[in-house]
Amino acid sequence: MKDNIFADIIDTKGLFIDKEVLRHTYKPSKLPHRDEEVKIMRYNLVEALKGHIPSNMILYGVSGAGKTAVTQFICSQLEEMGQNIDRFVNPVFINCRKIDTQYRVLAHLGNSLLEDYENDDIPFTGWPTDKVFSELIRRMDRLGGVHIIVLDEIDHLVKKSGDDLLYNLTNLNAELKKARCSVIGISNDLKFTEYLDSRVQSRLGQEDIIFNPYNAAQLQDILRMRSKKGISKGALGKGVIELCAGMAAQEHGDARRALNLLRVSTEKAEQSGDTEVIERHVRIAQNQIECDQITPVIRSLPSQQKLVLFAVLRNEKHGLKNIATGEVFELYKQACKNFGSNILTSRRITTLLSELDTLGLITAKTVSNGRYGRTKMINSCIPNSIDPMEIMIEAEDMMIAVDNGKYRFQAKI
DNA sequence: AATCCACAGGAAGCCCGGGAAC
């Protein structure tokens, strides 16, 4: 056993007490600086415990502002209280970034209501949507009680698939005989209701709650609270929490980012055998988090999108900033020829560029050059510490070979 | 004030693959 590579480190006392506490998936028992929001939601959702229908709600706020955490916390408390007083309350969470069509949301809801002995899942495609809808109603009624449907990142769903689903879901109570239902939408976009039909707007937005971003002081409180449980006493050097909170506050007050930063900084200190986390570890962690976020995104892009991104990066490599869509398209065509790939239309490239913008890999700002037309100014957002070419080389479906310092495409064998 | 550029982006429709129902 002495030869095992883990033998000498398995018993080493690390800087963590419980690393899980510092992950955003951890569900804390207290949510600092969210008392007001909890109070409003609690007041509304208590109706479910009385067997009435709570108002539908929309929660707004930037990512990492605690919307999902607060909702999960309240729903678990609600469910627990329901069990105590023998009222069935059933919260169902759906992330609309992963499940982003009307059909899939309905199928997911329906499948979450299966009894243990049942095995008849609604298939992921094949049924007419109205059949899935009536099956959902049947299953909800069979279970009875109050169903709380939480649609996280609802803005993404609406922008992609329209508001048909919300129209149907907010009208569910008219169809249900025994059960009741309430919808909670969680959105990063304050203006997403502009995309909704006015009827859906008024039905869904019965109660709007805005989650303001955390400021640096509030983030410090959150980090202190979590680090008490998660990190050994005395392991955090002076100013570390303040730095993590400050960096995250600059990025729209994202608590998730702050927790990540603190966790990774501590990991870095541990890895280098230090007994204390210092500011240097935070800076290293910041760099790594940036890399970790972007690398898998680039790697998983479809090959056509990689070619578009390549065209942008190729221009920047030559010192060209603020490239117009047309220029990107020209370079993209060249890349396609070199790679032997088919060339898509410029309309399609416009959409692919918008998607890259949404993914945060580029910024595309619409500008007007007067008589010389209207276009988008495109710049990459990939930090200098990352070599995107390296990542693309590892891609499964294509590779870029380096030839005398120049990049050229070739099929991967 | 009218014109014009270089797109942006919406709408409609085609094609394909996957799965269920008949």
Added chain:
DNA sequence: GTTCCCGGGCTTCCTGTGGATT
């Protein structure tokens, strides 16, 4: 095996747009 349904990728066609130029 055929038909129906859904979703995704894509094209074609089209209208809209902001501001420099005429």
